[in-house]
Amino acid sequence: MTLIKVQSVMSNELSKRVILSRPPEPPQEYLLNDPTNSVFIGITKLFSVPFTWTFANLTNPHIAVVGITGAGKSFFVKTFLTRASYVWNTNAIIIDWAGEYRAWVKQSGGTVVGLGKGDFLNIMDLSSMKPIDRTKQIMTSFEILTDISEYPEQKRLTEEAIEQAYVNFGFNAAEIPDIRKQAPTLKDVIALLQEKLQEGTYQYPAELENAVYRLRQFAREGEDFFARKSTIDLDRIASSGLVDIDLSGLPDEKFRALAALFMLQTLKEKMRTEGWSPSKGLKALVVLDEAWKVASDDRSDAVMIVREGRKYQFGLIVASQNPTDINEAIFSNVGTTVMLRIRFEKFLDYMQGSLNFSNFMRSEIAKFGVGQAAVDMSFQTNVQFPSVFLIERIVGEIPLNVYTINVSEILSQRELTDPSILKEYYMEKLDMNSKMIESNISPETIEKIFNEMDSRGRMLDIRALVQIMITESVSKDAVIEFLRILGLSDALITRTFLYSEQQ
Ligand SMILES: Nc1ncnc2c1ncn2[C@@H]1O[C@H](COP(=O)(O)OP(=O)(O)OP(=O)(O)O)[C@@H](O)[C@H]1O
Numbered sequence: 001m002t003l004i005k006v007q008s009v010m011s012n013e014l015s016k017r018v019i020l021s022r023p024p025e026p027p028q029e030y031l032l033n034d035p036t037n038s039v040f041i042g043i044t045k046l047f048s049v050p051f052t053w054t055f056a057n058l059t060n061p062h063i064a065v066v067g068i069t070g071a072g073k074s075f076f077v078k079t080f081l082t083r084a085s086y087v088w089n090t091n092a093i094i095i096d097w098a099g100e101y102r103a104w105v106k107q108s109g110g111t112v113v114g115l116g117k118g119d120f121l122n123i124m125d126l127s128s129m130k131p132i133d134r135t136k137q138i139m140t141s142f143e144i145l146t147d148i149s150e151y152p153e154q155k156r157l158t159e160e161a162i163e164q165a166y167v168n169f170g171f172n173a174a175e176i177p178d179i180r181k182q183a184p185t186l187k188d189v190i191a192l193l194q195e196k197l198q199e200g201t202y203q204y205p206a207e208l209e210n211a212v213y214r215l216r217q218f219a220r221e222g223e224d225f226f227a228r229k230s231t232i233d234l235d236r237i238a239s240s241g242l243v244d245i246d247l248s249g250l251p252d253e254k255f256r257a258l259a260a261l262f263m264l265q266t267l268k269e270k271m272r273t274e275g276w277s278p279s280k281g282l283k284a285l286v287v288l289d290e291a292w293k294v295a296s297d298d299r300s301d302a303v304m305i306v307r308e309g310r311k312y313q314f315g316l317i318v319a320s321q322n323p324t325d326i327n328e329a330i331f332s333n334v335g336t337t338v339m340l341r342i343r344f345e346k347f348l349d350y351m352q353g354s355l356n357f358s359n360f361m362r363s364e365i366a367k368f369g370v371g372q373a374a375v376d377m378s379f380q381t382n383v384q385f386p387s388v389f390l391i392e393r394i395v396g397e398i399p400l401n402v403y404t405i406n407v408s409e410i411l412s413q414r415e416l417t418d419p420s421i422l423k424e425y426y427m428e429k430l431d432m433n434s435k436m437i438e439s440n441i442s443p444e445t446i447e448k449i450f451n452e453m454d455s456r457g458r459m460l461d462i463r464a465l466v467q468i469m470i471t472e473s474v475s476k477d478a479v480i481e482f483l484r485i486l487g488l489s490d491a492l493i494t495r496t497f498l499y500s501e502q503q
């Protein structure tokens with residue numbers, strides 16, 4: 001704290017001196033960029049420099065975001081996408097594992113594709129790809145998600161049937177198709193394999209049966225999310241503004257991963273066919289939030305997008321609670337790493353080992369409040385300063401339907417003037433609602449709380465909030481749980497109770 005006060009008086013002096021030791025922050029020219037060609041993130045902690053992000057001098061535009069639950073990963077992503085769209089007209093495609101972005105995308109006027117909630121993706125859609133290339137991609141997804149690679153004969157049969165289905169639908173396997181032509185679905189592939197089985201001339205019927213069985217799990221009535229005509233125009237997916245692919249309605253991880261892999265394959269292809277254009281900034285950002293299976297497999301196209309993205313102005317943002325779930329090839333190649341609060345020692349070890357920051361930095365990261373961050377940037381040229389620096393707080397784009405919980409009444413004078421301590425917690429209605437449900441607060445109480453907040457400009461003091469909960473006989477455990485999920489420290493939770501009782 002004292003450091004911040006000192007620097008406002010003599011930051012010139014300080015910046016001269018730090019050359020002798022290890023300077024704690026990259027010099028201004030690396031942090032403060034042309035606002036019409038960069039994205040504002042927040043103010044740096046030490047020298048209070050507005051940090052605006054550009055990938056012009058970074059190794060690549062990709063970003064990894066790590067931090068514990070509630071640390072502010074999704075908040076960062078939303079803020080970043082909003083500003084990138086504003087500055088560069090950047091399109092965004094969110095592969096949304098838990099449906100976290102759905103409400104926000106809707107409010108922002110974007111497109112939501114709810115798989116398992118009425119929307120479908122035909123994984124055989126070509127969107128300008130040659131059938132043989134799409135066939136290979138589909139097979140790769142099956143290799144990642146099923147045991148097909150252990151059965152070469154079944155693999156061969158499946159691949160052959162997929163290609164045959166395209167031919168039967170009038171496609172030429174090695175030609176770029178007419179995009180108006182309707183693609184077959186997995187159901188057509190299964191029908192071909194079954195026909196072959198019924199003919200009875202094939203030598204190993206058990207292999208055929210197993211191949212059918214494996215495919216059928218993705219084509220069963222009611223679970224045929226990937227075996228029907230697509231409800232989105234995949235050909236325009238990378239140029240449609242903000243798109244949320246909400247996977248939370250799918251029955252399990254395997255389905256979610258298949259959708260994610262398919263989207264990445266399609267996006268990689270779009271990236272390559274669209275090629276480079278002389279526009280500044282990023283054309284598209286692909287977001288993978290908690291998609292560990294997809295972010296961790298070498299064969300996933302997330303890795304290809306990371307390798308080739310820079311030259312096509314395509315960026316990948318991977319967000320995860322667990323940094324070790326992110327593939328090495330991705331993690332060691334991102335140009336920017338945003339570290340929010342990380343609690344587990346083994347994750348801190350991993351981050352410190354990869355990014356090589358000081359123990360001071362490590363202890364700061366372990367005690368961050370919501371939205372506080374350390375950023376690592378990997379520059380194209382050799383630099384003489386440590387690449388990890390602290391951000392006071394990610395300064396967010398406030399969402400439209402936002403509710404505010406004010407905590408300033410329980411803060412001390414010192415805390416009130418400390419810019420790193422949150423005075424207000426912003427939440428979208430849906431987000432706050434699900435946090436209360438998660439804490440076992442009853443729907444009636446939740447409704448009372450929202451009514452109360454609505455009558456006060458969607459804002460409530462934390463003590464008043466806790467009062468309502470107590471009056472509605474919410475258990476103390478549930479209240480504590482909710483305050484924790486909100487991101488309050490244990491000390492502040494204790495204080496909230498103390499002050500509420502005094503009221
Ligand atoms: N920089 C910030 N300023 C103000 N509020 C924030 C900030 N960052 C996060 N929040 C609020 O804190 C809550 C948790 O943030 P968020 O949902 O982004 O966490 P997360 O890291 O994505 O968690 P999870 O891993 O559970 O998805 C949200 O209600 C969000 O609005």
Ligand SMILES: [Mg+2]
Pocket residue numbers: 073074075100289
């Ligand atoms: Mg999140």
